Amino acid sequence: MSTLLEDVMDTLIRIFHHYSGKEGDRYKLSKGELKELLTSELTDFLSGQKDPLLFGEIMKDLDSNKDNEVILDFNEFVILVAALTVAGNYFFEEQLKKEGF
Secondary structure, eight states: OOOHHHHHHHHHHHHHHHHTTSSSOTTEEOHHHHHHHHHHHOHHHHHTOSOTTHHHHHHHHHOTTOSSOOOEEHHHHHHHHHHHHHHHHHHHHHHHHHTTO
16 A cells, blocks of 8 residues: 555656656646646636736746747656645645744
């Protein structure tokens, strides 16, 4: 029987490959594929954000060479998910501090 963390790792791999390759390289996410993934898989996270331009900002930050093309391999995808997770944890910790925990 797998652990919760192993299940999460498996899920990350499956989600990445579910969306990658629809528009080209099957081992990378295009900008359109990434947008579909984020809007489909992170609906609660993105809807809870106060900045309506958040997706555009994420894309801009990921476009390191400023060519308006965002293509992520699996490693970059995991880094993105980790960064969003850290941001979510920071928000959670701040809420706990406000509530006196």
